Amino acid sequence: MSTDVTAKSPAPAPPGRDGPEAGGGLLRLMLDGLRRNMRQYGMLIALGLIVVLFAAWSGGDLLLPRNVSNLVLQNSYVLLLAIGMMLVIIAGHIDLSVGSLTAFVGAMSAVLMVDHDVAWPLAVVLCLALGALAGSVQGFFVAYLGIPSFIVTLAGMLLFRGLTEIVLKGQTLGPLPRDLQKIANGFLPEVGPNTNYHNLTLLLGFALIAFVVHQEVRDRRRQREFALDVAPARLFALKLVALVSAVLVVTLLLASYKGAPIVLLILGVLVVGFGYVMRNAVIGRHIYAIGGNLPAAKLSGVKDRKVTFLVFLNMGMLAALAGLVYAARFNAASPKAGLGFELEAIAASFIGGASMSGGVGTVLGAIIGGLVLGVLNNGMNLVGIGTDWQQVIKGLVLLAAVGFDVWNKRRVGS
Amino acid sequence: MAGPVLEMRSIVKTFPGVKALSDVTLTVRQGEVHAICGENGAGKSTLMKVVSGVHPHGSYEGEILFESTPCRFKDIRASEQQGIVIIHQELALVPYLSLAENIFLGNEHARRGLIDWNETLRHASELLRRVGLREHPETRVADIGVGKQQLVEIAKALSKRVKLLILDEPTAALNDEDSGKLLDLILQLKDQGITSIIISHKLNEIRRVADSVTILRDGRTIETLDVKAAGTTEDRIISGMVGRDLEHRFPERTEHHPQAGAAPALEIRNWTVHHPIDQQRKVVDDVSLEVRRGEIVGIAGLMGAGRTELAMSVFGRSYGRYAGGTVLRDGREVRTRSVPEAVGHGIAYVTEDRKHYGLNLIDTINRNVSLSALGKVARRGVVDEHEERRVAEGYRTSMNIKAPTVFEPVGRLSGGNQQKVVLSKWLFAGPEVLILDEPTRGIDVGAKYEIYTVIDRLAAEGKAVVFISSELPELLGMCDRVYTMAAGRLTGEFSRAEATQEALMRQMTKDKEVTG
Numbered sequence: 001m002s003t004d005v006t007a008k009s010p011a012p013a014p015p016g017r018d019g020p021e022a023g024g025g026l027l028r029l030m031l032d033g034l035r036r037n038m039r040q041y042g043m044l045i046a047l048g049l050i051v052v053l054f055a056a057w058s059g060g061d062l063l064l065p066r067n068v069s070n071l072v073l074q075n076s077y078v079l080l081l082a083i084g085m086m087l088v089i090i091a092g093h094i095d096l097s098v099g100s101l102t103a104f105v106g107a108m109s110a111v112l113m114v115d116h117d118v119a120w121p122l123a124v125v126l127c128l129a130l131g132a133l134a135g136s137v138q139g140f141f142v143a144y145l146g147i148p149s150f151i152v153t154l155a156g157m158l159l160f161r162g163l164t165e166i167v168l169k170g171q172t173l174g175p176l177p178r179d180l181q182k183i184a185n186g187f188l189p190e191v192g193p194n195t196n197y198h199n200l201t202l203l204l205g206f207a208l209i210a211f212v213v214h215q216e217v218r219d220r221r222r223q224r225e226f227a228l229d230v231a232p233a234r235l236f237a238l239k240l241v242a243l244v245s246a247v248l249v250v251t252l253l254l255a256s257y258k259g260a261p262i263v264l265l266i267l268g269v270l271v272v273g274f275g276y277v278m279r280n281a282v283i284g285r286h287i288y289a290i291g292g293n294l295p296a297a298k299l300s301g302v303k304d305r306k307v308t309f310l311v312f313l314n315m316g317m318l319a320a321l322a323g324l325v326y327a328a329r330f331n332a333a334s335p336k337a338g339l340g341f342e343l344e345a346i347a348a349s350f351i352g353g354a355s356m357s358g359g360v361g362t363v364l365g366a367i368i369g370g371l372v373l374g375v376l377n378n379g380m381n382l383v384g385i386g387t388d389w390q391q392v393i394k395g396l397v398l399l400a401a402v403g404f405d406v407w408n409k410r411r412v413g414s
Numbered sequence: 415m416a417g418p419v420l421e422m423r424s425i426v427k428t429f430p431g432v433k434a435l436s437d438v439t440l441t442v443r444q445g446e447v448h449a450i451c452g453e454n455g456a457g458k459s460t461l462m463k464v465v466s467g468v469h470p471h472g473s474y475e476g477e478i479l480f481e482s483t484p485c486r487f488k489d490i491r492a493s494e495q496q497g498i499v500i501i502h503q504e505l506a507l508v509p510y511l512s513l514a515e516n517i518f519l520g521n522e523h524a525r526r527g528l529i530d531w532n533e534t535l536r537h538a539s540e541l542l543r544r545v546g547l548r549e550h551p552e553t554r555v556a557d558i559g560v561g562k563q564q565l566v567e568i569a570k571a572l573s574k575r576v577k578l579l580i581l582d583e584p585t586a587a588l589n590d591e592d593s594g595k596l597l598d599l600i601l602q603l604k605d606q607g608i609t610s611i612i613i614s615h616k617l618n619e620i621r622r623v624a625d626s627v628t629i630l631r632d633g634r635t636i637e638t639l640d641v642k643a644a645g646t647t648e649d650r651i652i653s654g655m656v657g658r659d660l661e662h663r664f665p666e667r668t669e670h671h672p673q674a675g676a677a678p679a680l681e682i683r684n685w686t687v688h689h690p691i692d693q694q695r696k697v698v699d700d701v702s703l704e705v706r707r708g709e710i711v712g713i714a715g716l717m718g719a720g721r722t723e724l725a726m727s728v729f730g731r732s733y734g735r736y737a738g739g740t741v742l743r744d745g746r747e748v749r750t751r752s753v754p755e756a757v758g759h760g761i762a763y764v765t766e767d768r769k770h771y772g773l774n775l776i777d778t779i780n781r782n783v784s785l786s787a788l789g790k791v792a793r794r795g796v797v798d799e800h801e802e803r804r805v806a807e808g809y810r811t812s813m814n815i816k817a818p819t820v821f822e823p824v825g826r827l828s829g830g831n832q833q834k835v836v837l838s839k840w841l842f843a844g845p846e847v848l849i850l851d852e853p854t855r856g857i858d859v860g861a862k863y864e865i866y867t868v869i870d871r872l873a874a875e876g877k878a879v880v881f882i883s884s885e886l887p888e889l890l891g892m893c894d895r896v897y898t899m900a901a902g903r904l905t906g907e908f909s910r911a912e913a914t915q916e917a918l919m920r921q922m923t924k925d926k927e928v929t930g
Contacts, residue, residue, distance in 0.1 A: 222800055223800075225800075280796050280797050280799065281792075281795050281796050281797065282788045282789065282792050282795050282796070282797060283795065285781065285784075285785070285788055285797060286788075288774075288777065288781075289774055289777070289781075289785055292774035292775070292776050292777050293770070293773065293774040293775065295770055295771045296765075296770070296771050296772055296773055296774055297774070297785070298732070298753065299729075299732060299753060299763065299765060299771050299772070300753070300785045300786040300839070301730075301753040301754045301756075301757045301786055302785070303754065359774065359776050359777070360776060
């Protein structure tokens with residue numbers, strides 16, 4: 001959101017000077033900005049390249065409106081988990097239990113709604129509470145009893161998987177209420193005149209564009225007010241154009257099919273919300289602080305135990321949400337649901353810039369990391385690469401992403 | 415005089431955006447102890463990393479001659495093969511391995527991949543004897559003190575047939591007694607023909623062991639002096655380091671007016687703390703003291719006297735197991751059972767170990783400064799980043815923190831500037847009582863002076879300051895009153911007029927039997 005990174009050193013070329021070398025100057029500005037912000041932009045560019053690669057390889061199938069829609073739906077649960085996982089990793093911990101917890105909550109939701117005819121809104125609330133409870137029990141062990149999170153959540157991983165099978169008696173349980181399915185699989189309602197596009201999606205897209213532009217401009221103006229260095233006008237304009245066109249393309253793609261999936265809206269709200277909290281809220285700061293240097297944070301008066309506890313509670317709740325979405329999407333709870341999701345979420349976080357030692361990472365990074373994995377999955381399916389090779393390739397991508405990050409950090413750092 | 419063993423000519427080393435060494439020439443003679451001093455950021459450590467191959471050949475410009483042959487080390491191993499061994503400030507020992515295993519780590523006595531334990535232990539005991547360490551070679555490193563660990567590092571260096579030993583601030587973490595032993599050892603090694611380079615901030619140490627001293631400033635060699643020559647005084651070295659005549663090492667004292675009538679700002683009564691693991695042991699034993707507004711009160715003591723333990727346990731029981739005692743603020747008893755409670759009562763504790771307990775090194779200046787009082791730049795739980803930035807910029811200017819912007823990661827700053835960030839963080843919390851634990855440890859003379867000025871200003875503003883330090887001149891120069899501690903007990907109290915180094919030291923070395 002902010003351009004504060006560009007304030008690190010004086011602008012390499014005088015902004016707003018016109019002349020024969022103006023084009024070259026802009027390119028230089030871009031490259032310079034890029035070089036200094038490798039960490040932030042590196043993965044975004046990698047994502048772009050992967051999209052282009054598979055779009056070309058699949059003969060454009062990847063970017064068919066139907067497929068883009070599908071991509072969002074397919075990856076929504078892992079992205080939900082990645083948001084929470086990123087917070088856990090920033091705080092200096094890990095959560096291995098989320099895949100099993102996803103399955104367990106899915107199972108409980110099916111038991112509630114199918115076996116006991118509980119109304120679905122009530123079931124959703126109960127399930128989220130269950131997730132929060134599971135997360136907070138693990139958080140209690142980690143934060144207040146000081147047991148390493150790896151061990152606590154490894155136990156949780158076994159425990160919740162076992163409970164899932166017990167609850168479901170090894171069977172698949174369904175179907176689920178139609179309204180709930182809609183949330184996981186459905187799209188925003190159709191309104192207004194026929195424009196060949198999905199009106200509400202267009203409207204939302206335009207609102208988002210207006211919001212982004214407004215935020216960026218306001219940020220820039222406030223930086224000016226505080227007499228801080230701002231990015232050169234050309235670079236700023238370029239950034240705005242890139243942002244706006246990215247949002248526009250996705251909006252048009254979605255709007256020319258059935259519109260924006262409801263899950264996308266939920267995800268969007270969560271990303272913006274958690275991104276804001278991590279960036280601007282006191283608790284977000286405290287999460288970074290305890291991950292970066294726990295003893296220093298303690299001596300600064302940060303209530304480290306409470307913060308750790310809340311991070312795990314939050315993870316449990318997001319796992320519950322993922323479990324609900326997963327069950328609703330497949331219209332049944334299965335004992336094998338969510339297998340390996342914890343690893344996908346962890347991989348997404350690390351691809352998105354988290355550090356094993358904590359204290360580093362952004363929510364947006366986790367989403368980008370998750371999308372890298374998602375597009376890879378989807379793209380490789382489209383071009384017919386088998387699941388065996390898919391795993392090999394995903395493993396290599398994780399290694400390459402983290403390797404690049406480490407290399408880049410060393411290059412800048414020393 | 416013997417010829418040069420090491421010659422470095424016109425060394426230039428550039429990091430992205432910074433010129434760390436811009437023209438350094440250094441000549442070290444065979445068999446001498448050569449001191450290198452300079453302010454933090456002067457380039458001392460970088461220079462030593464160039465010599466030892468941490469920065470490989472090709473990453474710097476200039477020429478290095480060792481025993482008259484040009485050197486092109488590509489890593490540390492290459493320089494060690496030539497007999498150049500560097501001992502870093504942060505010790506590089508594995509705590510859970512034995513002394514013998516540590517000494518030969520990477521260099522094991524082994525045949526076909528299997529360790530020859532007899533030879534290992536025999537050789538290790540020999541080396542340990544040589545450094546004067548009476549410990550069994552199978553003792554774990556974790557079980558011996560820092561002073562002894564430093565000796566193990568030297569034994570390790572000796573095992574590599576060292577010709578040139580480089581020590582980067584070897585006594586920074588040691589108490590006076592251990593420092594003395596270490597310096598004696600350096601002199602002994604000198605008699606055995608081992609040349610040493612010692613980086614140090616402590617001028618008395620330099621005078622004691624060094625033959626010559628090279629002063630660096632801003633990445634350049636300023637001069638090399640013969641320590642034994644008549645003109646080489648401490649003031650001469652200091653002025654070379656800071657590039658100006660430093661008449662006074664302490665700021666001109668503002669007249670403090672401790673308000674005698676009012677209740678003390680901070681009073682500690684009968685404070686007792688037990689060791690966190692060994693709960694029979696009293697680390698702080700029945701300590702009572704008081705500090706008034708506008709007063710700077712020193713606490714002197716040797717390592718292990720319980721000064722830090724006292725301070726940290728008062729500050730939200732951050733150390734050990736509380737076993738009794740009360741804290742009073744302005745005459746009223748207050749609860750300081752957690753850090754937030756202590757901060758809430760206007761107490762701040764500036765740690766002696768800024769890297770581990772003071773700062774989040776991977777985070778930026780502004781975020782470190784605001785951490786202890788985020789509420790002040792936040793509304794309804796949301797941080798106002800612009801306001802935070804303004805606050806941090808304010809401290810960057812007023813504390814003279816040398817960094818391009820407040821978005822610089824704190825880990826990249828020099829020690830003195832890091833210390834200023836820690837101080838800023840606690841000033842921002844707006845405390846009435848500041849407990850400063852070794853606020854000038856490991857920082858250069860110029861930065862020390864700046865920090866003294868800040869402390870003086872705080873007292874003039876009516877804050878109560880507790881000043882814990884191992885450097886007696888500093889306490890004598892700054893404090894209105896000084897308490898001494900030994901073995902967890904308060905052993906003396908001196909007014910500014912009564913306090914002399916000798917008098918303080920006598921009380922600091924008092925044993926329990928004498929007082930009890």
